[in-house]
Amino acid sequence: MVWNKSLAVLTFVLIGLIVNAFLILSFAIFVFTYKYHIYTDLVFEYDKSFSDLVMVSLLRLNYNESYSAYRILSERNVNGFNDEMKNFLIEKIGLLADTNCFRLVNKTSFILPPQNCEPKEYPGTAFIFKPYNPNNLIEEITLTYNRVRR
Amino acid sequence: MKGIGPVAIALLITVFGLSAEAIYMNLFIGTRVSRSIVSQEVEIIKAVNRMEMVKIGLPYALEYSFSQAIYDVFKNGGYTKLPDNIPKYNNLPIWREYDKIYPPNIEENIEKLTLIYLNQYTKSLEFLDASYNEVDISESEECLNIKAGGNQDLKISSNFFSLYETSNISISIKSNFFNLYKLAKERFLDNDSIGEAISRSLQSFDCSSNKDSIRATIEQTIKNTEFFDDKITLSLNCIDVVFKPTCNSTVALIVEVSIKDNFKYIVYDGTNDYRNPELKFFVKTSNDYSFTLV
Numbered sequence: 001m002v003w004n005k006s007l008a009v010l011t012f013v014l015i016g017l018i019v020n021a022f023l024i025l026s027f028a029i030f031v032f033t034y035k036y037h038i039y040t041d042l043v044f045e046y047d048k049s050f051s052d053l054v055m056v057s058l059l060r061l062n063y064n065e066s067y068s069a070y071r072i073l074s075e076r077n078v079n080g081f082n083d084e085m086k087n088f089l090i091e092k093i094g095l096l097a098d099t100n101c102f103r104l105v106n107k108t109s110f111i112l113p114p115q116n117c118e119p120k121e122y123p124g125t126a127f128i129f130k131p132y133n134p135n136n137l138i139e140e141i142t143l144t145y146n147r148v149r150r
Numbered sequence: 151m152k153g154i155g156p157v158a159i160a161l162l163i164t165v166f167g168l169s170a171e172a173i174y175m176n177l178f179i180g181t182r183v184s185r186s187i188v189s190q191e192v193e194i195i196k197a198v199n200r201m202e203m204v205k206i207g208l209p210y211a212l213e214y215s216f217s218q219a220i221y222d223v224f225k226n227g228g229y230t231k232l233p234d235n236i237p238k239y240n241n242l243p244i245w246r247e248y249d250k251i252y253p254p255n256i257e258e259n260i261e262k263l264t265l266i267y268l269n270q271y272t273k274s275l276e277f278l279d280a281s282y283n284e285v286d287i288s289e290s291e292e293c294l295n296i297k298a299g300g301n302q303d304l305k306i307s308s309n310f311f312s313l314y315e316t317s318n319i320s321i322s323i324k325s326n327f328f329n330l331y332k333l334a335k336e337r338f339l340d341n342d343s344i345g346e347a348i349s350r351s352l353q354s355f356d357c358s359s360n361k362d363s364i365r366a367t368i369e370q371t372i373k374n375t376e377f378f379d380d381k382i383t384l385s386l387n388c389i390d391v392v393f394k395p396t397c398n399s400t401v402a403l404i405v406e407v408s409i410k411d412n413f414k415y416i417v418y419d420g421t422n423d424y425r426n427p428e429l430k431f432f433v434k435t436s437n438d439y440s441f442t443l444v
Binding site for chain 2 (some may be wrong): 011015018019022023025026041044045048049052053055056059060070071074075077078126127128129130131132133134137138
C-alpha cells in the first residue's frame with residue numbers, strides 16, 4: 001500500500017513535469033514561429049513599399065531646370081530617349097535603390113534593360129500619365145532590382 | 151496501480167491535445183492573423199505611394215489635357231463641336247458675315263475640353279476615385295495659368311480604409327493663346343479688318359474698272375493684312391470674290407483665316423507629336439454690306 005502510494009505520487013509528479021514541458025515547448029514554438037512570420041512579413045512589407053518609394057522619388061527628380069525625370073519617361077516616345085537621359089536615370093536609380101543590377105520595363109518592352117545580371121528581388125511599380133492619346137493615357141512602369149550585398 | 155493507469159492515459163491525451171492545438175494555432179491561426187495585419191499595412195502604404203504618384207503626375211495630365219484641348223478647339227474653329235445655329239463653310243465656322251458676327255467662346259470651350267480630357271486621365275487609373283468639375287485658364291505675363299478643381303478630394307480606398315488628398319491642381323505653362331485670341335477678336339470680330347482694307351484699296355476704282363486689276367488689288371490687300379511675329383502667324387486665303395453685276399468695284403468675298411500659335415505642343419492627331427495649334431475659320435465680307443455672296 002505504501003509502495004503504491006509513493007508510486008502514485010511519483011507518477012503524478014512525472015506527468016506534471018511532462019505536461020509542463022509540453023506546455024512550455026508548445027508555447028515557445030508558438031512564439032518563435034509567430035515571430036518568424038511577423039519578421040518575414042515585415043521584410044516583405046518594407047521591401048515592397050521601399051521599391052514603390054524608389055519609383056516615387058525617381059519621378060520627383062529634375063533632369064535639368066526645365067525637364068524632369070517624369071517628363072523623360074512620359075514623353076520619351078516624342079522627345080526621344082538619348083544616352084544622356086538614360087545615364088541620368090541609371091545613376092539615380094543606382095543611388096536611390098542602392099543597386100547596380102536592375103531593369104525598368106513597361107508592359108511590353110524594356111525601358112532600361114539589365115546589364116549582364118538577373119534582377120528579381122524588389123519590384124516597384126509606378127503609373128505615369130502619357131501625352132494625350134485616347135488609346136494610351138497611362139503607362140505602368142516597373143523597376144525590379146537586386147540590392148548591393150554589403 | 152490500476153487506478154493510476156487511466157488517469158495517466160487521460161493526462162497524456164490532454165497533453166497531446168494541448169500540444170496539437172498549440173502547433174495548429176502556431177502554424178495556421180497565428181500566421182493568418184499576422185499576415186492579415188501586415189497585408190493591411192502593406193495596402194495602406196501602397197495606397198500612400200500611389201497617391202504620391204498621382205499627385206506628381208496630375209500637373210502633367212493637366213498640361214497634356216490643355217495642349218490637346220487648345221489644338222482640337224482651334225482645329226474646329228474655336229468650338230468643341232460646331233453648333234447648328236451658326237453659319238459654316240467647309241465644315242468650319244464663319245465668324246463674320248458682313249456686319250453680323252458669330253463669336254465662339256474659345257476660352258470656355260478650351261476649359262470644357264481640358265476638363266473632359268483631364269477626367270479621362272483620372273478615370274483611367276482604376277484605383278483612384280477622382281472627378282474634376284472645373285478648369286480655369288488665366289493670363290499671366292508670358293505664361294498661362296491653368297487651375298483644375300473638383301468638389302471632392304482625390305480618394306484611394308479599400309474595404310477597410312480611405313485615403314484623401316486635395317484635388318486642386320495649378321500649373322503655369324508657356325502659351326500664346328491670349329495673344330492669339332486678342333488678335334483674332336480685334337481683327338475679325340470687333341472690326342472687319344478685311345472689309346475695311348478692301349474698301350480703302352478699292353476707293354480708286356469705279357464701277358467700270360477692270361475686274362482683273364480689282365482682283366489683283368484685293369489679293370494684294372489681303373496679303374498686306376497678313377501678320378506674323380515670333381509668337382503668332384496670321385495667314386489669309388481668299389477663297390472666292392464675287393463682283394456686283396452692275397458695278398465691278400463693289401465686291402463680296404469669302405476668306406479663310408488661319409492663325410497659328412508658333413509655340414508647339416505635344417498633341418495627338420493620329421500620332422503623338424509636336425504640333426502648332428492653328429485657329430481656322432472663315433470670314434464673309436464686302437466693301438458694301440448691302441451686296442452679299444449668294
